Amino acid sequence: MTGRPRVAVITFPGSNDDHDAAWALGAVGADPAMVWHQAEELPADTAAVVLPGGFSYGDYLRTGAMASVAPVMDAVRAFAEAGGPVLGICNGFQTLCEARLLPGVLRPNRQLEFVCEDVTLRVENTDSPFLRRCRPGQELVIPVKHGEGAWYADEGTFVQLAARGQIVLRYVDDVNGALGNVAGVVNAAGNVLGLMPHPEHAVDPLLGSGDGGLLLAALVDAASEHRLVAA
Amino acid sequence: MKAVVMVRPKDGILDPQGDAVRHSLRKLGFDVSGTRVGRVIDLELATEDHADAEAQIRRMCSELLANPLIESYEILLEEA
Numbered sequence: 001m002t003g004r005p006r007v008a009v010i011t012f013p014g015s016n017d018d019h020d021a022a023w024a025l026g027a028v029g030a031d032p033a034m035v036w037h038q039a040e041e042l043p044a045d046t047a048a049v050v051l052p053g054g055f056s057y058g059d060y061l062r063t064g065a066m067a068s069v070a071p072v073m074d075a076v077r078a079f080a081e082a083g084g085p086v087l088g089i090c091n092g093f094q095t096l097c098e099a100r101l102l103p104g105v106l107r108p109n110r111q112l113e114f115v116c117e118d119v120t121l122r123v124e125n126t127d128s129p130f131l132r133r134c135r136p137g138q139e140l141v142i143p144v145k146h147g148e149g150a151w152y153a154d155e156g157t158f159v160q161l162a163a164r165g166q167i168v169l170r171y172v173d174d175v176n177g178a179l180g181n182v183a184g185v186v187n188a189a190g191n192v193l194g195l196m197p198h199p200e201h202a203v204d205p206l207l208g209s210g211d212g213g214l215l216l217a218a219l220v221d222a223a224s225e226h227r228l229v230a231a
Numbered sequence: 232m233k234a235v236v237m238v239r240p241k242d243g244i245l246d247p248q249g250d251a252v253r254h255s256l257r258k259l260g261f262d263v264s265g266t267r268v269g270r271v272i273d274l275e276l277a278t279e280d281h282a283d284a285e286a287q288i289r290r291m292c293s294e295l296l297a298n299p300l301i302e303s304y305e306i307l308l309e310e311a
Contacts (some may be wrong), residue, residue, distance in 0.1 A: 061295070065298070066295075069294070098298065104300070105301055107301065108247050109247070110245060110247055111247070112248070112250075112251050150245075152300070153300065177245070177247075
């Protein structure tokens with residue numbers, strides 16, 4: 001099988017970074033496919049899934065709560081459980097937590113202010129397929145823009161996740177009150193990543209930073225590998 | 232039957248919204264030492280059976296209405 005791997009980008013009502021994500025994925029070698037939230041299946045050749053940023057369903061109830069039970073999520077869950085790479089960015093991270101595909105939950109920022117700025121992240125685990133293009137301890141500059149980004153889990157879960165290397169990205173400075181300055185976590189199998197910062201907004205040094213491209217290109221690598229395994 | 236679900240941040244969970252409301256109440260001159268903000272969901276169910284209603288609502292809470300990591304909930308069933 002040759003050519004660019006297909007990466008499904010899910011659009012929920014209120015998603016607003018879906019087209020940016022698709023553009024950025026195209027820029028790092030993917031063949032992005034937009035998928036509507038009411039779809040019951042992913043495109044047949046889907047090799048990775050991205051849940052984009054935004055304000056799905058107007059953030060009703062809790063951020064990501066409504067999106068987590070959208071029709072398309074059954075297919076996303078099945079894809080993830082089959083080992084397919086899934087990336088949730090910002091609202092996508094919130095949605096994956098609410099869907100219990102990732103541990104923890106995103107709470108309102110402690111300072112109750114929307115944060116919109118470039119932040120510095122530290123890479124905690126380069127064994128994760130999403131961070132294979134980074135060096136251990138590397139610092140990445142990627143923007144955040146969220147009001148509910150304070151990741152939280154109970155102490156026991158947090159300690160366990162850290163011990164297992166599932167906390168893959170941390171903020172260097174306290175951005176939002178997240179427990180342990182956690183910016184990104186992976187599931188136990190390692191094929192699902194959620195993070196609050198927006199790698200799709202950091203793929204060109206001319207626009208501030210190209211560091212997000214390291215994460216998205218690694219997702220495309222993982223997608224290519226998954227396509228070979230699934231074929 | 233009608234039912235009310237009250238969802239609250241669990242004890243010990245930081246509630247920045249509640250803190251902000253408390254600050255504003257104090258600014259208005261009220262001597263409030265604690266404020267927690269939750270939400271109320273009014274439900275109208277097809278069933279008239281209390282046990283059935285409660286069982287359904289518990290499932291609703293676990294699947295959507297509350298996040299057990301950070302929220303607790305209380306169910307009030309309207310007496311017929």
